[in-house]
Each structure stands twice: as C-alpha cells, then as structure tokens.
Amino acid sequence: MVPMRSCIACRSRESSEGLLHLVAIEGQVTPDPKRELHGRGAWLHPRCFELAAQRRSFSRAFKSKEELSTADLEEFLKSGQTINSSTYTKEQK
Numbered sequence: 001m002v003p004m005r006s007c008i009a010c011r012s013r014e015s016s017e018g019l020l021h022l023v024a025i026e027g028q029v030t031p032d033p034k035r036e037l038h039g040r041g042a043w044l045h046p047r048c049f050e051l052a053a054q055r056r057s058f059s060r061a062f063k064s065k066e067e068l069s070t071a072d073l074e075e076f077l078k079s080g081q082t083i084n085s086s087t088y089t090k091e092q093k
C-alpha cells in the first residue's frame, strides 16, 4: 500500500510517489528523494514549488520562524532529477 501525503503548497493528497520529500536542515530546505534524511519532513509536488514560495508554505510546514532558504531545492528541481529514487523508472521526462 502506498502512503498518502499532503502537498504543503496546494494541500491536495496524493500517494507519496508523486511528491518530493523535503527536510529542513540548518535553515535550508533540502530535497530528499531517497527519503533517508531525518528531521521534520514535508512533501511537495515539484510543480508546486512556486506556489509554496508565494504562500510561504515552507516556513509553515517546518514551523520555522525564520525564512528558510530554498536555493538547494530550486537547484534540485531545475536539474530535473527524479523526485523518488526508490521507484525510479524510465518514464522519467
């Protein structure tokens, strides 16, 4: 069974396979496609990044009073890497 998660930006529920796992590390929103990092996690559709930035969804999701940096995440999304390495398939676009 695939666990259901909510995207922090659009709030819609989806299987975790369609969402990117994020962890906040030292004020930096860090992508965690292998889901092996510890700490408070959050889930995001890659397409919802802009929405999340506009809505300040990251600070809310990680309960951070400070603005979190999303530079790492942006870089990751731009690079077009798979968001879910454990179920990586050749369907990747």
Ligand SMILES: [Zn+2]
Pocket (backbone or CB within 6 Å): 007, 008, 009, 010, 011, 012, 044, 045, 048
């Ligand atoms: Zn979303």
